[in-house]
Amino acid sequence: MATAVLQPDTLEEKLVEEYGYEDHFHEHHHGDKFQSNFITTYVFSQDHKMIAKQFLITGMFWGMIGGLMSLVFRLQLGFPEESLAWLQPILGKWIEINPEGIGKLSQEFYYALVTMHGTILVFFVLTAGLSGTFSNLLIPLMVGARDMASPFLNMLSYWFFFTAGLVMFFSLFLSTGPFAGGWTAYPPLSVLPEASSGSGAGMTLWTISLVLFVVSVLLGGINYITTVLNLRTKGMTMWRLPLPIWAFFITAVIGLLSFPVLASAFFLVMFDRELGTSFFLSEIFIGGKALDHVGGSPILYQHLFWFLGHPEVYIIILPAMGIVSEVLSVNARKPVFGYKAMVFSILAIAFLSFIVWAHHMFMSGVNPFISNFFVIFTLIIAVPSAVKVFNWIATLYGGNIRLNSAMLFSIGFVSMFISGGLTGIFLGNSAIDIQMHDTYFVVAHFHIVMGVAAFFGMFAGVYHWYPKMFGRFMNETLGKIHFWGTMVGAYAIFWPMHYLGMAGVPRRYYSFDVFQTFSHFAEMNKFITVAAVLVFGFQMLFFINFFYSIWRGKKQTVQNPYGATTLEWTTPVRPGHGNWPGKIPAVQRWAYDYGKDGKEFISQIVPLKEGEHDGGH
């Protein structure tokens, strides 16, 4: 593996050898000492491809946990009359059996599940599992780098994430229960153990876990940024970067700027909890006594939290957007429409994401006058988002579309992004938000636009780059069943929630029976729960397909199975450490020469012909 390919077999290898950049990487042989045994290859690996797989599989594990949690609380909401006693062997005291023998989910645990579901999905699955996986896998491969700028920090990034997960996992087994104050962890609820049993040890572990997670994101982010800026191969100008790289790069920048603010908010929460400070506490009477805290502001926490929290949704969705742009283009056999507009809209969204945070707080008691600005900035985001949607659709126009699983999930992504994005126009308009805030309309909105859509982007990426990870393909038939089940099922879950929201039904309710106004929807809640169970079943199909295909999937036999232009398909089928056996490829053109001059595709490493215009410039 360490020797250069002296007799290149394929066109790609020839081009790499002819035009590539000789960095004398394999003469040093130090590359492989990091992968000499089982531990350094599979556990404490510093190879970005292995780290990507670690992120992905860990993310999948958490996705299953988070998904199962949602099923448990959906059972409570959809079938409040049915007994959940059968869950007692697993959930123990959190199932309360009443004298009639009917088992109910305890209220504390219902809120703990809701909280954990949100935290796990947002941070562990859609941040680490999505951006962690694909930034790691694709950045070095697509920019033509041997590895990340700092493989060691990259390894640490995964292990901090892993540790964060361990701490969170441990908190699930506390006798007082895991944290139950919502994934946003608003004080005073999150600070006062008197207010909720999960705000005791559960919250302590929650904050520790998430601070570790922030460290992981920052270590990863520094690496992604440095790699994109400094380790691009010869000829890879910024305007020749494939769109996923732009998306991962900007995602890392956003993360680097916003996650420290979240960490600071968590530190202040810790101070209020442990040291008796009053950053977020004021005038509280609880547990039969008035607390000493005065002068703090719970709203300050919300500002700090959403200063991350809003960019966070773009941290989740931008990588999915990048992946989808690439998969759509490759499978439509067309250049992504309006490449520059796509890049500028990513930049615009990233910039705007920092000045819209208070749109989560219209009804939180901030000065209503301030909200005017946040409404304006928020609704401006609709413009670059609309540009992206139109460009994706235009990418399909006139294409020669291969409808494989990755492509279907990309099309599904665009559909979900439209549906969920449009409801954002309601919520971003503060006047409408008065009624819609904290109702199921919000639940429907963000699940579709950043939950389902981001998952679709992730699935598209997994199906598309699976051969790059494992040298085999996932099964297409199972992939398509997975797609249809998820597509139909996800709409079946979340579309009806809009109607619940319009009727005013608040989110985070354990039961709707107390209120006449909210109790009309028993049938709909049943329907949603059944759909959720089915969709979860289809994800199991994905799991089976994923793990089965690692060992038994159809083998990748050609170097560039999709006829793609980007650099990751110029490596050997199973790239080793350093990615390219000999020289690293030099880039000659932009990443989207599909169907140009009557050719099916022209790889980025093919030199421009005389007088040929480079698409990206």
Added chain:
Amino acid sequence: MTTLLAILSIVLIAVIAVQIGKVTELASKIRGEEDAEERSNRSTSRWLLIFMVLFLVGGVVSAYYYKNYMLGYGPHEAASAHGKSIDRIFNITVVVTAIVFFITQIALFWFSYKYRHRKGGKAVFLPHNNTVEVIWTVIPAIVMTFLVVGGLDVWNEVMADVGPDEDVLEIEAMGYQFAWNLRYPGEDNKLGLRDFRLTSGTNPTGQDWTDESGLDDFQPGELVLPVGQKVRVRIIARDVLHDFYLPHFRVKMDAVPGIPTYFVFTPEKTSEEYRQELRKYPEYNVPDPNDQEKMLWETFNFELACAELCGKGHWSMRRLVRIVSQEEYEAWKKEQQSYYLSSIYQTEGDPWPIDGQLPNMVSGVRKQEFTDLLEAAETAASPADRTLVLKYVTFETGSAQLTELSRYELANVVEAMQANPALKIELGGHTDNTGEATANQVLSQQRADAVMAYLIDKGIPSDRLRAVGYGQNNPIEDNATEAGKAKNRRIEFTILAGGKMAAVAEPATITATE
């Protein structure tokens, strides 16, 4: 056993899934990869088209089915003035987004179908087109501008606070785990001050009872508001965040510990009017599941809920909301008792009297009490009932020195005497049975004299007054208990002549005694 079955069925499904995968892979090998791909492409593109049709039709049909839950339609009409503006901007947004939704979803699925891969098919090379890109940047920008302007117009109108001279009813809603406490101002239309440190079991809102403006505040169990009256709700929280949410009125605002917020709105429909409107809709003409006797529209009520996660009981913070006519509201308000009087007055938590002063509220109540008793005594048929106890005339322990606070009750006596110059009274002193009977006799006489002297000092002619000490001879309660003793130590006010009844029924007698 069930667990085993469950595990087995999961394994079985996994095996089936893997087999399906294998079979299709095999089939594609037999047919030839390219052929198989084209076939699958064709069928998948059809499924995409079928999905699109079902999805869009399903969306429209479900929206029609649930139209009565759409804002501003049918039974889901806003019950407040500003709510209608919110519903309007909501519906404008529905129309705009629906247009975009249909255009983009149809284009997305139609293109996916139309431009599917076919054998020998070729894609066009179309990297960008500045004209269309400018168009589809500018159009959303213009549309968004209209929505923003429309939305902010409504927002600033809704969130505007009340002007200084506006007629507004200010009430307070305090969220706590897990209920709402409602506080209304009394006659003075002013809510009293509060301090969270004063909170206790008997003082749930931490009201500062030394602030006189709060003494007439009352804390009803339901939110009752007069229709057409502008209401400013001061929203506070006692422990964690809550959110004051009136779904029918499009009212929502967080309750934040330490930072009072407010929401101003005007209810436009009474509960009864709203019920009559619901009556028109078939889904409200079914029996209420909780009360089979009545139809759903009859049992309908507005409700107050919490819309910010506040702990395990978040879902149960319900308060009934009743919107009534102005007259009904006044009548209801009259029935409400000041929280101070019902729960604080003369208990351990009562700070009054402060510096020898009683709040107007209390002196007023006592005056009313005195007037009522006097009225009863004056109109009593039998002379034996023409006596009332001057409950609030008290003395320093063991002496005939009037307490400072006795002046309030004595002022009532003076006023009554002045109002009715014909009135002649006896002031009777009584004691309990503690100590020597003779000493008690002397003390009671001295005390009666002290009261009489006070009245004379205030300008009541001495010939209308008589002071008599009765000692311990006429107990009205059992002297065995401390409470009984306290009642027995008293000054009695007995009408000798000039009562109202007497004035009408026995004029001759009065003249005779004179």
